[in-house]
Amino acid sequence: MQSIKNIKAVFFSPTGNTKQVIEFIADRLAQKLSVPVEVDDFTLPAAHADTRTYSSEDLVIFGVPTYAGRIPNKVLPFVQNLFKGNETRAVAVVTFGNRSFDNSLSELHSELEKNNFSVVAAGAVVCIHAFAEVGIGRPDAADNEQLSAFADEVFDKLQQSGGSLSNTAIKRNEALTAYYVPLGTDGKPVNFLKAKPVTDKAKCDNCGVCAAVCPMGSIDKNDVSLVPGICIKCQACIVYCHTNAKSFDDPLFLSHKAMLEQNYTRPAVSEFFV
Numbered sequence: 001m002q003s004i005k006n007i008k009a010v011f012f013s014p015t016g017n018t019k020q021v022i023e024f025i026a027d028r029l030a031q032k033l034s035v036p037v038e039v040d041d042f043t044l045p046a047a048h049a050d051t052r053t054y055s056s057e058d059l060v061i062f063g064v065p066t067y068a069g070r071i072p073n074k075v076l077p078f079v080q081n082l083f084k085g086n087e088t089r090a091v092a093v094v095t096f097g098n099r100s101f102d103n104s105l106s107e108l109h110s111e112l113e114k115n116n117f118s119v120v121a122a123g124a125v126v127c128i129h130a131f132a133e134v135g136i137g138r139p140d141a142a143d144n145e146q147l148s149a150f151a152d153e154v155f156d157k158l159q160q161s162g163g164s165l166s167n168t169a170i171k172r173n174e175a176l177t178a179y180y181v182p183l184g185t186d187g188k189p190v191n192f193l194k195a196k197p198v199t200d201k202a203k204c205d206n207c208g209v210c211a212a213v214c215p216m217g218s219i220d221k222n223d224v225s226l227v228p229g230i231c232i233k234c235q236a237c238i239v240y241c242h243t244n245a246k247s248f249d250d251p252l253f254l255s256h257k258a259m260l261e262q263n264y265t266r267p268a269v270s271e272f273f274v
Contacts, residue, residue, distance in 0.1 A: 069180035070101025097129030184255035195250035
């Protein structure tokens, strides 16, 4: 089997959690393999145009967050169309906010295999939730120990055979037809697809950071209180606002947030497949 000469750390990471995990794994493997790491952050709109092609000498560590139990639906076309392998070995990684990764990891595995990547290992890693106060502090020191052990297992596998990981090893259920249905505090489904961040104009200094970090390019650069484009609820505009001027006030969104905080305080467990 051809030797690995480069590691590519590839990720979509609006608030930095997935970036942290992917770079940790990539750096550990780079040390073990004595090869360089190249970072490809495809979060922002400028990175959504060009197709990337990888060789059999690359090892791709590919990460996305879990939204509603799947690859985020607006991110899925990027995964499907922008990344092409050539019998390229890959490690598929999803992050999830202390609830469940459901089908996201199996879906990522499948999409990478379709694009001629050979997925040799996969992992689902607990992080702080994007908008609910659960998973605080994750990944923590214990998680990092697990990530190191996972990277070491990947290294050992690559030194031996490096064969593909079967998707059946990680599937949560066979049907990828439905996303997780968000629930409110009353246990009933809630639909907040049209919810968008609101701006406290008394706090906002119109610095433009929120528009710059929006992965969908949906915030008006001239008037950041306007969101004419699609909002994927990633919270980047909230996380990076230095005046705390951004928030969500949609009652259905807030009910789902409260439900998560009532029901998912237990520490979820990361899972790894090699």
